[in-house]
Amino acid sequence: xxxxxxxxxxxxxxxxxxxxxxxxxxxxxxxxxxxxxxxxxxxxxxxxxxxxxxxxxxxxxxxxxxxxxxxxxxxxxxxxxxxxxxxxx
Numbered sequence: 001x002x003x004x005x006x007x008x009x010x011x012x013x014x015x016x017x018x019x020x021x022x023x024x025x026x027x028x029x030x031x032x033x034x035x036x037x038x039x040x041x042x043x044x045x046x047x048x049x050x051x052x053x054x055x056x057x058x059x060x061x062x063x064x065x066x067x068x069x070x071x072x073x074x075x076x077x078x079x080x081x082x083x084x085x086x087x088x089x
Contacts, residue, residue, distance in 0.1 A: 011036055022049040044070075 018027035031038030
């Protein structure tokens with residue numbers, strides 16, 4: 001079974017990938033060249049990248065705090081930030 005994708009689908013996929021990986025300027029240029037809408041909140045993208053870096057660096061409490069500042073309705077941890085979680089959690 002094959003998934004049939006259009007050029008537009010592929011362009012949107014590449015655009016989303018560029019955004020998710022933090023290449024917002026490249027995403028905007030790609031969108032211009034391919035005719036995709038490109039209203040991007042660069043500040044929001046930068047904030048998301050800083051949160052991602054905090055998680056990758058092990059600064060989870062900082063990441064949680066920043067996520068809560070960014071969107072207080074997001075609560076993705078079932079425990080307080082200072083819990084004694086087993087290694088590798």
